[in-house]
Amino acid sequence: GAVVSQHPSRVICKSGTSVKIECRSLDFQATTMFWYRQFPKKSLMLMATSNEGSKATYEQGVEKDKFLINHASLTLSTLTVTSAHPEDSSFYICSARTGTSLGTQYFGPGTRLLVL
Amino acid sequence: EDQVTQSPEALRLQEGESSSLNCSYTVSGLRGLFWYRQDPGKGPEFLFTLYSAGEEKEKERLKATLTKKESFLHITAPKPEDSATYLCAVTNFGNEKLTFGTGTRLTIIP
Numbered sequence: 001g002a003v004v005s006q007h008p009s010r011v012i013c014k015s016g017t018s019v020k021i022e023c024r025s026l027d028f029q030a031t032t033m034f035w036y037r038q039f040p041k042k043s044l045m046l047m048a049t050s051n052e053g054s055k056a057t058y059e060q061g062v063e064k065d066k067f068l069i070n071h072a073s074l075t076l077s078t079l080t081v082t083s084a085h086p087e088d089s090s091f092y093i094c095s096a097r098t099g100t101s102l103g104t105q106y107f108g109p110g111t112r113l114l115v116l
Numbered sequence: 117e118d119q120v121t122q123s124p125e126a127l128r129l130q131e132g133e134s135s136s137l138n139c140s141y142t143v144s145g146l147r148g149l150f151w152y153r154q155d156p157g158k159g160p161e162f163l164f165t166l167y168s169a170g171e172e173k174e175k176e177r178l179k180a181t182l183t184k185k186e187s188f189l190h191i192t193a194p195k196p197e198d199s200a201t202y203l204c205a206v207t208n209f210g211n212e213k214l215t216f217g218t219g220t221r222l223t224i225i226p
Contacts, residue, residue, distance in 0.1 A: 002162070004159075006159075032212065034213075034214075042218070043203065043216045043217065043218045043219055044160070044203075044214075044216050046213055046214070049212070049213065091157075093159045093160075095159075097212070104148075104150065104162055104165050105150075105162075105214060106162055107152070107159035107160045107161070107162070108159050109158055109159045110157070110158060110159045112157070
């Protein structure tokens with residue numbers, strides 16, 4: 001149980017274009033989803049927290065107009081990287097948390113983004 | 117501010133050689149301590165959640181323990197497939213965010 005999927009697993013795009021990444025909880029309802037970014041050989045950096053039906057809460061230093069997050073249902077959150085630039089190239093990982101306040105976060109497999 | 121320190125940074129073991137990974141934490145009111153395993157190019161895989169000092173949990177060759185200042189992940193008779201980066205993280209009662217350590221990169225040599 002507690003499976004989280006992400007799509008696509010990897011994407012290559014041209015500079016200036018936008019890319020959407022989907023995160024789905026497959027077998028549970030996720031009231032809260034999180035988006036992380038991970039640089040090579042580094043730990044996960046939280047970008048934003050999203051609650052179903054509410055605006056996302058972004059961490060300090062993360063541009064909310066560049067990284068658009070939508071959490072339209074209890075099983076789906078999307079991250080859109082707008083006007084992507086090479087410095088946005090990274091490994092993006094989502095996680096979903098079950099409904100209880102002590103709920104564990106279950107992570108998706110990640111999306112590798114390369115901006116040319 | 118919550119802090120998590122993991123040691124060692126990297127560990128190489130022979131197959132069958134048992135050892136422990138350390139996670140020291142400073143948190144204002146521990147809600148939970150989490151252990152994850154991450155393979156290269158993959159998202160973290162959940163292993164254990166510990167909530168209070170003295171708690172222990174086991175899964176196959178792994179056993180996690182918790183004190184008021186640190187957690188240990190004991191690995192008994194490891195196999196090459198146990199090679200991965202092991203991440204420790206905490207949450208506090210003030211918020212729901214995970215604060216991660218930098219991980220221990222474990223390599224098991226056949």
